[in-house]
Amino acid sequence: MIADLVIDNAIVVTHEAAFPASVAIHEGKILAVGAKDSMPAARETLDAAGLHLMPGAIDVHVHFRDPGYPNKEDWASGTAAAAFGGVTTVFDMPNTIPPTANAQILADKHAIASAKAYVDYGLYGLLGENTIEHVPDLVAGGVIGFKLYMGNTFGAIPSPSTGAMLEAFEVVAPTGKRVSLHAETNSIMERRQERLTQAGRTDALAHLAARPAVVAVEAVARAAILAEWTGARIHVLHISSAAELKPLADAKARGVDITGETCPQYLFLSADDYGRLGGIIRVNPPVREAENQQPIWDALQSGLIDMIATDHAPHTPEEKTRANIWSVDCGFPGVETQRPAMLTEVAKGRASLTDYVRWSSFNPARAWGLLPHKGVIQPGADADIALVDLSARWSVDDAKIQSRSRISPWHGRDMCGLPIHTLVRGRFAMKHRTLVEETRGWGRSVHAIQAMPEPQPLHTDQTMQAVLQAPAGAGAR
Numbered sequence: 001m002i003a004d005l006v007i008d009n010a011i012v013v014t015h016e017a018a019f020p021a022s023v024a025i026h027e028g029k030i031l032a033v034g035a036k037d038s039m040p041a042a043r044e045t046l047d048a049a050g051l052h053l054m055p056g057a058i059d060v061h062v063h064f065r066d067p068g069y070p071n072k073e074d075w076a077s078g079t080a081a082a083a084f085g086g087v088t089t090v091f092d093m094p095n096t097i098p099p100t101a102n103a104q105i106l107a108d109k110h111a112i113a114s115a116k117a118y119v120d121y122g123l124y125g126l127l128g129e130n131t132i133e134h135v136p137d138l139v140a141g142g143v144i145g146f147k148l149y150m151g152n153t154f155g156a157i158p159s160p161s162t163g164a165m166l167e168a169f170e171v172v173a174p175t176g177k178r179v180s181l182h183a184e185t186n187s188i189m190e191r192r193q194e195r196l197t198q199a200g201r202t203d204a205l206a207h208l209a210a211r212p213a214v215v216a217v218e219a220v221a222r223a224a225i226l227a228e229w230t231g232a233r234i235h236v237l238h239i240s241s242a243a244e245l246k247p248l249a250d251a252k253a254r255g256v257d258i259t260g261e262t263c264p265q266y267l268f269l270s271a272d273d274y275g276r277l278g279g280i281i282r283v284n285p286p287v288r289e290a291e292n293q294q295p296i297w298d299a300l301q302s303g304l305i306d307m308i309a310t311d312h313a314p315h316t317p318e319e320k321t322r323a324n325i326w327s328v329d330c331g332f333p334g335v336e337t338q339r340p341a342m343l344t345e346v347a348k349g350r351a352s353l354t355d356y357v358r359w360s361s362f363n364p365a366r367a368w369g370l371l372p373h374k375g376v377i378q379p380g381a382d383a384d385i386a387l388v389d390l391s392a393r394w395s396v397d398d399a400k401i402q403s404r405s406r407i408s409p410w411h412g413r414d415m416c417g418l419p420i421h422t423l424v425r426g427r428f429a430m431k432h433r434t435l436v437e438e439t440r441g442w443g444r445s446v447h448a449i450q451a452m453p454e455p456q457p458l459h460t461d462q463t464m465q466a467v468l469q470a471p472a473g474a475g476a477r
């Protein structure tokens with residue numbers, strides 16, 4: 001057989017080991033990993049001397065804004081940013097216009113994404129007070145999972161009551177899909193923001209004051225109780241505080257199928273940066289006091305937090321620099337800088353390369369049932385590959401990033417490590433730091449891959465659906 005591509009002289013990094021090897025690729029899949037002289041003949045060879053070859057990152061939390069906000073981002077610019085960051089799969093959030101809340105809207109978004117994407121993707125369906133009835137159609141239409149907003153954020157999607165959440169979990173549990181949670185309790189935040197506004201606070205730190213860590217503690221604990229009751233699988237998005245690690249650990253100890261992610265902003269930024277960055281740092285959940293950082297690192301190391309995602313949330317410079325903090329849009333881009341930022345910490349000895357691959361590729365693939373196709377470098381897997389120069393030193397320049405949002409707290413940050421080539425199912429999406437235009441539209445939805453253990457719904461005799469009809473012998477009339 002003649003392979004399509006053989007990559008020679010790389011150091012291959014998996015979630016378990018780093019070793020020198022060549023990698024052969026054929027028809028989008030990894031054909032062989034091994035010694036150079038054991039490789040098949042190939043149509044094309046790439047000499048990767050000096051580069052590390054890792055599974056592409058799977059960023060399970062991005063906002064690509066399409067359809068709805070072309071001034072902020074679209075599927076082409078967002079996935080180009082992913083390719084430049086060595087990210088080969090992204091899961092896109094449903095707070096687009098219209099929100100991804102029924103089968104038709106989902107089909108429209110699939111059409112847009114498949115026409116423009118440079119990398120593979122999953123689409124989240126919106127799980128809200130009024131979308132529960134659409135769950136079966138959304139699953140049939142191809143969602144990677146569901147997003148439920150327990151707290152309000154950009155897009156003003158109403159947060160469902162606890163009653164609606166229970167019913168939503170009851171309906172999703174038997175499908176086996178994971179429910180990703182924006183775990184901040186809305187009523188606490190709304191009340192505090194109103195009082196802070198009345199008191200005349202418009203400074204950047206007022207945003208943190210409106211959302212103390214207890215909003216996350218309460219939300220994670222409550223969601224875990226409902227997941228434990230219903231057997232629904234859940235995922236805690238953007239873990240920002242040390243305090244919410246306790247309900248997460250408790251839930252894991254009780255056997256709840258719960259995973260968690262943190263984001264670079266909670267590892268690298270702190271309350272000390274609000275003065276310097278003003279509204280640019282505004283994000284939900286907020287960047288918190290510096291003492292939260294080490295416990296979050298420790299939780300990544302221990303496996304309590306499963307993965308790194310970015311919450312890539314692009315906005316325009318005008319939207320990020322308004323004087324009154326309450327009118328600044330929340331979030332900033334990150335899909336392109338996550339890998340370099342984390343590898344910079346690896347270079348400092350804070351984590352190992354295999355830790356990083358576990359957090360950014362292997363564990364996300366495992367949590368969403370994408371193994372053994374994604375997140376691994378082994379024969380039979382999709383050839384989703386980041387080739388990275390770990391010695392490249394550079395600083396982030398917002399003017400030069402691929403994302404349409406040219407404003408972020410990462411501007412000027414020194415990095416050690418740069419993706420040089422990115423392959424998605426065997427095709428270069430980014431080569432020698434240049435976008436490969438022909439790869440536009442090559443990205444595909446990964447929802448069909450899913451290989452998850454059988455769902456285990458619980459208390460099925462007490463679900464809303466089960467109790468709506470009176471059983472025989474239920475008493476009068």
Ligand code: DOR
Pocket residue numbers: 063095153154155182282283284285311313314330331332
């Ligand atoms: O800061 C945020 N921005 N947090 C979110 O959860 C949503 C995101 C957005 O869509 O802009």
Ligand code: ZN
Pocket residue numbers: 061063093311313
């Ligand atoms: Zn988000």
